[in-house]
Amino acid sequence: MKLMMAFMPNCREVAKTLCGGGLASEPWHRRLLIRLHLSRCVFCARFGRQMDRICESLKAAWAEPKGEDVEAFKRRVIERLGPP
């Protein structure tokens, strides 16, 4: 356990990972240590949840527009691109 703690990333490093490529970009042993840190650090866990919420919110905000106005726009574009 002591050895593991010696290699435990600090809050700054955890936050950097969560803001960067995320856990998936880290090797397995580093992922394990970060998960352990997140289970013990309420602030880093909150930081991580907020990062997830930001992504989810932007996915909703930037979703592909749908509806009759998009279909009408498609028709205008096709008309413009079509043969004269």
Added chain:
Amino acid sequence: MESQPVRWSIEDLRARKPEALTAMVNDHLPTLLAGALAVGLSRADAEEVVQETFVAFLSGLDRFEGRSTLRTYLFGILYHKASNLRAKARREEGSDDIEAVVSARFDPAGMWARPPGGPEALALDSEIRGWVEKCSEGLPDAQKAAFFLKEIEGETPEAICNVLGVSATNLRVMLHRARLKLRECLELNWEKSR
């Protein structure tokens, strides 16, 4: 019964086959429109830029070598057109001091000196979505485009670097800063609302 998707090729587009043009527009217009809105264009400007993107693509069809997917190729054209349009009206973006802001949150040992505040379970999803959407408007175009391609479209880093003309290191920094800025902005809005 759902209609079968129309199969088409670049050769069909070169021949200006109407069914190929229609299928291409149907396949790619929603994504391009979402991308144009995501980088901060108004709906009217976004539609104009999307139309110009298709026109530019068809007029320079021979330049498309198929090294990237058609979607990322089209997004590359769109991004440059959108950037040119916004550059006219955009004020100079100040120095990016987000790293300093975040650095000040940690003590020398790398532990939180000023822990992250902000919304958790108590805030409504719709409220957070509103704040995040508003905060995203303050990001530089390149960061918004990188975020859109990575998180929404799930593009590979190589494809995004190609579209935006940046290195892999730059892309990592851009995404990192975009997320930090959004989080700081989210916390600020949350504090104001209390």
